[in-house]
Every structure is written in structure tokens, then in C-alpha cells.
Amino acid sequence: MDSTTDSLEHATDLLSTAEAGGRVVRGAAVRAAGYGAGTLFGAVGSFFLLRHLGVSDFGRYATVTALLAIVQGISDGGLTAVGSRELALLGGEDRARLMRNLVTLRLTITPIGVLLAVGFAIVAGYDRQMVLGTLLGGIGVVFIITQTTMAMPLVVNLQLVRLTIFEVAKGALNLVAIVLLVLLGAKLLPFFAAQAVTGAALLAVAPFVVRARGSLVPGYDPALIRPLLREALPLAVALVMNVVYFRVLMIIMSLLASKHELGLFATSFQVFTVIWSLPLVVLSSALPLLAVAGRDDGDRLGRGLQSITEVGLAAGVFLTLVVYALAAPAIRLLGGAQFAGAAPVLQIQAFALVPVFLGQAWQLGLLSVRRQSALIWANAIALVAVIVIGTVFVSAWSSRGAAVAAVIAETLLAALVYFFLRRARPESTPTLGRTPRILLAALPAYAVLAIPAPWPVQLVLSCAIFVAGCLLGRALPPELLFALRRRQSNSR
Numbered sequence: 001m002d003s004t005t006d007s008l009e010h011a012t013d014l015l016s017t018a019e020a021g022g023r024v025v026r027g028a029a030v031r032a033a034g035y036g037a038g039t040l041f042g043a044v045g046s047f048f049l050l051r052h053l054g055v056s057d058f059g060r061y062a063t064v065t066a067l068l069a070i071v072q073g074i075s076d077g078g079l080t081a082v083g084s085r086e087l088a089l090l091g092g093e094d095r096a097r098l099m100r101n102l103v104t105l106r107l108t109i110t111p112i113g114v115l116l117a118v119g120f121a122i123v124a125g126y127d128r129q130m131v132l133g134t135l136l137g138g139i140g141v142v143f144i145i146t147q148t149t150m151a152m153p154l155v156v157n158l159q160l161v162r163l164t165i166f167e168v169a170k171g172a173l174n175l176v177a178i179v180l181l182v183l184l185g186a187k188l189l190p191f192f193a194a195q196a197v198t199g200a201a202l203l204a205v206a207p208f209v210v211r212a213r214g215s216l217v218p219g220y221d222p223a224l225i226r227p228l229l230r231e232a233l234p235l236a237v238a239l240v241m242n243v244v245y246f247r248v249l250m251i252i253m254s255l256l257a258s259k260h261e262l263g264l265f266a267t268s269f270q271v272f273t274v275i276w277s278l279p280l281v282v283l284s285s286a287l288p289l290l291a292v293a294g295r296d297d298g299d300r301l302g303r304g305l306q307s308i309t310e311v312g313l314a315a316g317v318f319l320t321l322v323v324y325a326l327a328a329p330a331i332r333l334l335g336g337a338q339f340a341g342a343a344p345v346l347q348i349q350a351f352a353l354v355p356v357f358l359g360q361a362w363q364l365g366l367l368s369v370r371r372q373s374a375l376i377w378a379n380a381i382a383l384v385a386v387i388v389i390g391t392v393f394v395s396a397w398s399s400r401g402a403a404v405a406a407v408i409a410e411t412l413l414a415a416l417v418y419f420f421l422r423r424a425r426p427e428s429t430p431t432l433g434r435t436p437r438i439l440l441a442a443l444p445a446y447a448v449l450a451i452p453a454p455w456p457v458q459l460v461l462s463c464a465i466f467v468a469g470c471l472l473g474r475a476l477p478p479e480l481l482f483a484l485r486r487r488q489s490n491s492r
Helices: 003-015 019-076 079-089 093-123 128-150 152-156 160-183 188-210 222-256 259-296 298-335 342-350 353-368 374-424 435-449 455-472 478-491
Strands: none
Touching: 019 093, 019 128, 019 160, 019 188, 019 222, 019 259, 019 298, 079 093, 079 128, 079 152, 079 259, 093 128, 093 152, 128 152, 128 188, 152 160, 152 188, 160 188, 222 259, 222 374, 259 298, 259 342, 259 353, 259 374, 298 342, 298 353, 298 435, 298 455, 342 374, 353 374, 435 455
């Protein structure tokens, strides 16, 4: 048995212990901090991009980026979530075999998605630079999604600090590439080529970061791939619709709105997309633990989902306050006065963060009990809704209408996911719990945002009121505070 097998076998034992919960909480906190660093790198990169490209070219850049994000979601095919769950449940050599086959599937499926995206760009009438940008950026997607697959053992082994360092390094490398191109006075196309270069570099170092090179060599085992694809297919369909549904507003804007309005929404969308990924990055750290609980202990699964729901709600409210207050100064800092119209759009979109956090928590519950097929119905309904609502609202109110449509769609999706989770496993479904306490703390904090005050006052006062209300009302799960205190005591 090699070192990779030993490491993966140890993870199975760890995920079944009481220690796993604390490690997930502390690891999620580290990933949140790392995500903050990555967001800072992204903000600096956006500063250079917005000022270098201008409103119209940045709108074209963001449109291709949204198209490539759809490709990335489609190419994922549910393999990240299902693969992480199965890695948590399998042991020994079976895990190493699964990893090798996951790498093969990535290298097979992703290029097909890139070619389809290029075809769409041609059929949609995008100009030559956007078509070539889709191809070059797509090559980067192939590299990045393969590298992400190679890093999956770090999640299962709860080696979240190492994973976070790798992700922060990824953001730093992207920033360096953007700054160099801006200093060289590059046009639009080289910025897409840079994604392929940075993706190749990340893929090259991934095996050394994971320290599991033997299990990262592509392999093909039909007896293993077929059941894996059967498990992943329902989730793949759901994720495809989810990715399309989230970014379809960019496509609707590109077809119905003016270039200026597209640029404003693209700016807001770019900022929101960065924050939108936070619950996925942080909460997904709990999937291996929830998968084991879903198989072995329904009560433990229920407690875990309850805590994640309450933490997700509090985090969503807090981030809404921060984004709303910082929207105007952040947009001015990033793009200057010409992008000022994007601030109200971002302030509207900020309210979608609450259902985004809640929906992600409940999706983990469905995955843990192998009800990923329910996500197809939830995302299908949300997709139809966002297309209808988005078309009507964009036609009537342009970029602000698109932002309102995003909030409505995210809320609907979260409600549908909760409904299907309750149908699948009612005894493990989160209840109100501490939710009324969190909402009670949120109401006066949200009221502060309506006061015509300078943004620093809105930011500090609203966040202080909410945090104080949560602490005084004991609105946060005690196990969360216990795990964080334990981390602090261990570091002394």
C-alpha cells in the first residue's frame, strides 16, 4: 500500500470521529480567510482591467468569461461533488483508483465543452476577438478544472490549509498576469491567452502540492467509471442548469440591452460572482463529513445541516450589509466615475447572498443523502423563471431589472432545494432553530442601510448592530464558537 492509499485510508477514520466537525469548522474559517485574500487579488485585477479596457471592452470580456464559466460548470458534470462524496465513503486502493479515473474523465469531457462554447460564440455572432478569446480561455479552463480535480484529496483528508495556500497562489498568479498585460498595453485577446498560461502552470505544480502523484496519473476502469457517471448524471444535469441559470442574465443583457448598460451589469456581475462563490468554497468543506453522516447517522446529519444553515444565514446577512455599504466606493475605486451606475445594480444583487448561502447548505444535504436528482427539478424551475423574469425585467429596467431578477431567482432556487430536502429526509431537514434570533438581529442592521449617511457610517453601524445582536441573542451555534476557541487555544 503506497503513501497515497495510507493517507486516504486515514481520512475515512477521521471523518467518522467527533474531531472531524471541529476540523471542518476551523478549515472552513481558513478557507474563508484565503478566499478573502483571493478576492483582494481579484479586486486589484479588476481595477486594472476596468480602467484599461473601458466599459464596452470590459463588457465583451465579461461576456466571454460568463460563457467560459458555463463551460466549466457543464464540464464539471457533477464529478466534483459526487467524486468528493465517494472519496469520503471509499477506502484504500479504491480511492486511488477513483482519483485516476476522475482525472481521465476531466481530460475527456472538458475539451468537448470548450468546442461547444466556441461554436455558440460563432452562432451568436460574437466578433473575432471574442470567438478566439473563448477558445484561448477554454484551454485555460481545461487546465484549471483538471487541476481542481487533482486537489480533491486535500478536501477529503481535511488538509484545508494546504488547499487554501494553493488557491491563494492561484489568485496571485492571475493578478501578476493581468498587471503585466496592462503594463504592456495589451488589447482584449491576450487577457484570455493569459488564462491558458496560468492554468498550465497550476496544473504542473498540482501533483507536488497534493503529494499523491501516483493517484493523479490518468487511468481508465470501465467498471468504476460507469457507476460513477450514473451517480453524477443527475447532478450534472442540475449543475448545467444552475450554471446557465446564474449566468443567463449576462447573455440576456448582451442581447437586449445597450453596450453601456451591459458594461454596468457586467461590472456588478463581476463583483457579485466573486462573492457568490464564497459559500460554495467554504460550505463544501463539510461535504465529506456530511456524506459519512448521511450514510451512518441521520441525527448527526441533521445537527450538521442545522448548524450550517444557521451559520450560512448569518454569513449571508453580514455580507449583504458589507457589499451594500461598500458598493459605491468600491465601484468608483475599481472603475472610476464612468462605472458609477453599476453601484445601485450591485446593491440590489447583494440581497441575493442570503438565499445563495442557504441554498448551498441545503444542496449539500441532498448530496449527502444521494438525492441529487431532486436538484434537476429545482434548477429547471429556477432556470425557466430567470429566463422569463429576466427577459421582462431587462426589457423594462435594463441592468437594474437584471439585478432584481437575480434576487428573485436565487430566492426561488433556495426555497425549492429546501422543499426537496424536506421530502427526501424530513428528520434531517433544518428547522427554525436560531433563525428567528438571526433575523431579529438583521432587521435593525438592514434599517441602517436606509439612512442617508456616508458609507463608512452605514458599514460600521450596520455590521456592529448585527454582530452585537447575534452575540447577545446567542444566535450562533455553540459548536461553532467552541471550535474556533479551541483553535485559538491550540495556537498559543
